[in-house]
Amino acid sequence: MRFFGLSYSKIKFRRNSLVRIPFFQFCSHSENIVLGIETSCDDTGCAIINSSGRILGETLLSQNVTHLRYGGVNPLIARDLHRDNIELAVKETLTKAQLSMKDIDAIAVTVKPGLLFSLQIGVKFAMHLSKSSQKPIIPIHHMEAHALAARMCHNIDFPFLALLISGGHCLLTLVRGVDDFLLLGETLDNAPGEVLDKVARRMKLRNIPEYSQLAGGRAVELAAQKSMNKDLFSFPLPLYKIRDCNFSFSGLKDALTRHLLNKESEHCIQGDEIIPEINDLCAGFQMAIARHLVHRTERAVQFCEIHNYLPKANKSIVVSGGVACNNFIFECLESLRSMGCNIFRPPPRLCTDNGIMIAWNGIEKLKTGYTPTNFTLNEIDPIAPLGINIKNNVVNANIHVKSTRLKNVLKYK
Ligand code: KG4
Ligand code: ZN
Secondary structure, eight states: OEETTEEGGGOOOOTTOEEOOOOOOOOTTSOOEEEEEEOSSSEEEEEEEETTOOEEEEEEEEOHHHHHHHTSOOHHHHHHHHHHHHHHHHHHHHHHHTOOGGGOOEEEEEEESSOHHHHHHHHHHHHHHHHHHTOOEEEEEHHHHHHHTHHHHSOOOSSEEEEEEOSSOEEEEEEEETTEEEEEEEBSSOOHHHHHHHHHHHTTGGGSGGGTTSOHHHHHHHHHHTOSOTTSSOOOOTTTTOOSSOBOOHHHHHHHHHHHHHHHHHTTOOTTOOOTTHHHHHHHHHHHHHHHHHHHHHHHHHHHHHTTOSOTTOEEEEEESGGGGOHHHHHHHGGGGGGTEEEEOOOHHHHSSOSHHHHHHHHHHHHTTOOOOOEEGGGOOTTOOOSEEOHHHHHHHTOOOOSHHHHHHHOOO
C-alpha cells in the first residue's frame, strides 16, 4: 500500500515512538478543518468536517457482514480488515472533500477504549499521516465522541445526561463539558447490542432472508414490529431492587434462552427451523431491554435533580450508540419527557460507529482552546474508563424509582 509516496505497510512505530508536533496556532474562533479516523471495533471510518459541523467528506467501510459469519467480532480479522481498508478510507474521504492533507488542520483519531489491534491500525495510520503532512494529532475517547455527536445536529448545551448504548458499552454519564464527564453507572456484564446480537443468532434470525445481512439489534427490531402478542413472554426487570444506575443484561439473555428452549421443544424444532412465536419473543425481549434502560435513566435524572447537576428549566438527555438506532427503545425513553426532559439522539449514521463523530470531537476540543501536543502510541488504552466515577454517590443517594412511569408507558407488571 502506498500513500503520499510512502509505503504504509512498511512503517513501524514502537510504543515510545514520538510524533513531534511543530508549533501550531489554533484559534478557538477560527474555522478549522479536522480529519477524523475511527477503527476502535469493526468499522473503518474516516471523515472531514469543519468548525460548523459541515461534513466535507466521509467514508465508512463496515465489516459487519464479515463478522456476522463468525458469530461476533473476531479481533484478528477486524485488525486485518482495518489494515486493508484504512488507506482507502482516508484517500476516498479526501477525494470526496476535494481536499489534500495540506488543507487539514488536525487529525483526530480514536485512541480508547476498543480492541487493541483495531485501535493500533487507526492510530499508527494517523501517526503516519501526521509525520508525512506535519499535522497535529488529537487523541479521542470513543465513548466521549458518541456522547458529543448529538451536539453536531442539535442545540444542546452543557451539562446534559447521556445514555450510551452500543455493542460494547452501556453507560450513563453526566456531560459537563467537552472534556468533563461524570460516570453515574455502567453495565455489570454484557452490553445491550451484544446481547441483541447474541440472541438474534440464537433465534436464527439470519435464516430469515430479509434479516440475513442485518445487525442483530436491527433484526430484532424489525421482527418485533410484526408481533401480534407482545405480552406472550415475560421477562424480569434487572436489578430492580438495587438503587444505582448500573445495568445488567445477562439475566435477560438467559430468560430468552429459557423461553426459546421451551418453545423449541414444544414445537419439536430441528436444525435451521425457527419457532412460530419468533416475532413475539423479539417484541418481549426488546420491551425488557427498553424497560431496564428507562428504569435506570429515570434514577439518573432524579439523582441529577437532587444534586442540581442539570438546569431545572433545561434538562437534556442524549441517547447515542448503535442501539439508539432502535426506534421502539428510543420512544420508550421519550417517556422521560414527563420528567421535564428533552430527549435527543443523533441521526442513525451518527449513532453507530463512524469517523464523523471523531472529527467532530476534534473540532469541539479545538473550540475549547485545546492545543495538540506530542503524541505516542502510549495514548492507546483499550479499557479506558469514561470520566470521573461517581457511581457510589448514586448508591448513597438511595433513590427509589416509582414504577408508575414504567407501568403506564411500558406495561410493567
Ligand atoms: O455503536 P456501534 O456501531 O458499535 C459499538 O461501538 O458497539 O453499535 C453496534 C451495535 C450492534 O450490537 C447492533 O446490533 C446494534 O448496535 N444496533 C441496534 C440497531 N442497529 C444497530 N440495536 C437495536 N436496534 C437497532 N435498530
Ligand atoms: Zn461505538
